[in-house]
Amino acid sequence: MSEHEYTSMNEQLDWKKAKAIVAGVDVGAVSSKAVILLDGQPYAVSQVTTRTPKESASKAISAALAKTHLKLENIHYIVGTGRGRTQVPFAPKTITEIACGAAGAVHIWGPSVRTVLDAGGQGCKVIHCTKKGRATAFLWNDKCAAGIGRSIEAFADLVKKEVTEIGKIALQSDQFPKLSDFCAVYAQSEALDLIRSKVPLEQVIAAYHYAMARRISTLVARSGVKKDFVIIGGLAKNPGIIDWLERILKVRRLAPEREWDPALTTALGAALFADAFCRRQQSDTSTQQG
Amino acid sequence: MNKGKILAGLDVGHVNTKAVMMKGQEILGYCTVPTGFDVVAAAETALNHALDTVGVPRGELAGIVATGIFKDMIKVPPLNVTITVPDYVADAKGALFLNKNSRTVIDIGGNIHKAIRYDQNGNLLDVIQNDKCADGLGIFYTTMAKALGVSEQELSELALRSTKKVSVAIHCAASAESEAIDLMCQGVDTADVADAISRFMVERVAAMCTCMSLAQEIVVAGGLAKSKALMKHLPGLLKQDVSVLDLPEYVGAIGAVMSYEGGK
DSSP states (O other): OOOOOEEEEEETTTTGGGGGGEEEEEEOOSSEEEEETTTTEEEEEEEOOOHHHHHHHOOOOOOOTTTTTTTGGGGGGEESSSSSGGGOOSEEEOOHHHHHHHHHHHHHHHTTTTTTEOOSSEEEEEEOOOOOEEEEEEEEOOOOGGTTTHHHHHHHHHHHTTTTTHHHHHOSSSSOOOSSSSSSHHHHHHHHHHHHTOHHHHHHHHHHHHHHHHHHHHHHHOOOOOOOOEESSGGGGGGHHHHHHHHTTTTTOOOOTTSSGGGGHHHHHHHHHHHHHHHHHHHHHHHHHH | OOTTTTTEEEEEEESSSEEEEEEETTEEEEEEEEOOHHHHHHHHHHHHHHHHOOOHGGGGEEEEEEESSSGGGGGTTTTTTEEEOOHHHHHHHHHHHHHOOOOOEEEOOOEEEEEEEOOOOOOEEEEEEEOOGGGGHHHHHHHHHHHTTTHHHHHHHHHHHHOOOOOOSSSSSHHHHHHHHHHTTTTOOHHHHHHHHHHHHHHHHHHHHTTTTSSEEEEESSGGGOHHHHHHHHHHHOOOOOEEOSSSHHHHHHHHTTGGGGGG
């Protein structure tokens, strides 16, 4: 699963000159992400596969730090978020992925964002937010919609395709048999039956993506979509799911910003909160000293 | 039974295809390959590997008997299998062959688990199989091992080291996976999570068995029978003694051979 492990950094920035060095760490069910900001500017990011949450949180931050010569103790403030947020030993504060997702999305796409669909490894949530990125309402997946991201990964394994290419293959067919759109497990078992009865693989892949998009769409429809609409989380990178979601919901999302991987949005939100805490702490200290 | 003829048994399952070579009562050799998408190719490969292992040329094979969910798909060339046996029948005959005193076999496979009761001649008395929601316990086990970053063997060993009892959902494998991840996110020890997963699976099997009376001796077949962690919980949940057959994953294939020409 190394395909979704990566790191990158902005070499133009020098951390030695920064006043506020902060990080957000998002420990998800499938992958863990870290974002480091220097005075609010993105500096280094990473994504690693989650094993146990504690290891993964450390692994994510170490990966982000690796090329920067920064050390963990040089970071002024860290906020943990995501499903495993309580297992980030080096984060003094944790904030829900709802609040972080909204804050990160508004930072990336701007104040017009009102609805954020967070489609991750285990959970799908719809978040409504204000122009300042404050979450006002959210709807969590019911249990049977859990694991859609994870199940697409398992499905990619099953049909021996990369998780990064499977969504593109799904776009190749408009005609395909229908699969169960209630349960990801049923859908997968039905997909396997189709393959063995020699239905072309592209059609089966399309059918599976359509079924999963329908599953997610019921959640989004229930909570209502106010524009602008954005999608964050790993599934935002799957064109098969996105295309069907847009068609079923009859709403288009704002296109992803080139400099931000949508999977990092929640970690960015956490880093933004860390930035705010750090600045408050610094101003408190300077007031006391003053 | 079957005199000195060399016979092959093929058990074409959801996940694996098993081949066994037998001469009379003697098991000459066996082989397992993943079924994959091409059922015919998998059966052909399994058979050829088993023949190679034993060193018997294809021409000396007196017959092939097939069982398993996809048995009918290999009635085409090049195998042209003509004799097929229902899964339940093969399981009963195979279990009885491996343990003469057995009267019930619980078969925990990749996609289906079932229990079969039979008489001293291997005639079926009663059968029960999982409902659709419990499909894929074997596949679930593989998925969970991957999620925990261990091999299936290690998952079993890990579960045996568990010191604290925690639980995951009792109904759905997708929810159980989701809950297992929640447990890890709460900092629960991996060994305890592995134990919870093992117990979840055995509870499903035990729940199925409550719908049918089991007769002693009870034996366990299928690939998952090799997991010591699963087998640790099974007798307690069934409130009965159980034993694991030798070659548990080959019970169906052996039973297929045993059914050749009515087992005469």
